[in-house]
Amino acid sequence: MQYIEVSVIIQFLLFCISNANPLIGNNIRRARDKEFSFIVSISAKTARFDALSDHICTGTLITNKHVLTAEHCMCSNIHLCQVIAGSNNLYEGKKYNIRNWISYLEWIEKNRFHLEFAENDISVLTLLETIADPEIEPANLSTMTNRDLIGIDVVVAGWGRTNTQRLAIIMETAMLKIISKSECLKKVKKISQTKTDMIVPPTVLCSIAKPYTLLDNGESGGPLLDTNNHVVGVNEGTTPQTDKPFDPNEVNIHANINYYRHFIMDTISN
Numbered sequence: 001m002q003y004i005e006v007s008v009i010i011q012f013l014l015f016c017i018s019n020a021n022p023l024i025g026n027n028i029r030r031a032r033d034k035e036f037s038f039i040v041s042i043s044a045k046t047a048r049f050d051a052l053s054d055h056i057c058t059g060t061l062i063t064n065k066h067v068l069t070a071e072h073c074m075c076s077n078i079h080l081c082q083v084i085a086g087s088n089n090l091y092e093g094k095k096y097n098i099r100n101w102i103s104y105l106e107w108i109e110k111n112r113f114h115l116e117f118a119e120n121d122i123s124v125l126t127l128l129e130t131i132a133d134p135e136i137e138p139a140n141l142s143t144m145t146n147r148d149l150i151g152i153d154v155v156v157a158g159w160g161r162t163n164t165q166r167l168a169i170i171m172e173t174a175m176l177k178i179i180s181k182s183e184c185l186k187k188v189k190k191i192s193q194t195k196t197d198m199i200v201p202p203t204v205l206c207s208i209a210k211p212y213t214l215l216d217n218g219e220s221g222g223p224l225l226d227t228n229n230h231v232v233g234v235n236e237g238t239t240p241q242t243d244k245p246f247d248p249n250e251v252n253i254h255a256n257i258n259y260y261r262h263f264i265m266d267t268i269s270n
């Protein structure tokens with residue numbers, strides 16, 4: 001009974017994630033050269049390839065051949081997608097082919113593990129060849145506990161839509177703060193005005209900025225970093241969805257690395 005309630009609630013929370021919102025806010029700036037050398041673009045391979053319009057999602061190199069990203073960024077055919085790494089400028093990165101790509105759900109099924117929550121927006125892809133660029137340094141995962149994460153300053157970066165609605169050619173970054181589950185729930189309930197019981201599952205982290213900074217789908221799959229550039233989460237989007245183009249009171253939702261650590265470590269060790 002408990003389980004069913006919980007999964008319904010999570011579905012509610014995640015299905016309401018809006019991916020039409022721009023990265024909007026006041027503290028957004030362009031990333032400095034090599035500031036986030038581990039951040040990559042995942043893009044479609046098209047006949048007339050254009051790094052900007054073919055950009056699908058952002059991802060994070062966690063080894064020199066593994067990219068951590070969201071499940072909703074996965075390409076149905078890995079041969080039609082590629083990873084672009086090595087530059088803040090989308091047009092100047094090098095292209096890498098993808099060998100395979102596994103979601104948390106596929107990993108759970110393959111290993112016959114018990115699935116605790118219905119929605120798990122996280123995946124790891126493996127490149128066909130190892131990245132040999134000495135300028136690219138893979139990111140490390142944070143080992144901070146959930147309790148220690150509450151209230152800390154965090155950073156997002158990627159190629160999303162800018163304040164002016166155009167997709168960013170140069171990587172942008174912004175500072176956020178992780179909020180507690182109770183604060184997150186309070187904010188979500190206030191906007192959605194729903195009577196349904198909701199919880200924030202342990203699979204996600206919520207973040208906000210003051211006055212506000214909201215993720216765009218271009219940053220989807222990119223990292224949520226602590227101020228030492230350790231990965232604490234994977235960007236999913238904003239919630240809840242409203243009928244306005246955006247609501248400054250929405251919260252950003254990220255997959256929580258602490259919850260998915262076993263999946264990630266197992267996948268990169270194989």
Ligand SMILES: *[C@@H]1O[C@H](CO)[C@@H](O)[C@H](O)[C@H]1NC(C)=O
Binds near residue numbers: 138139140
């Ligand atoms: C990850 O950890 C290794 C070993 O401590 C370190 O050399 C490297 O600089 C770290 N990577 C980043 C991007 O900080």
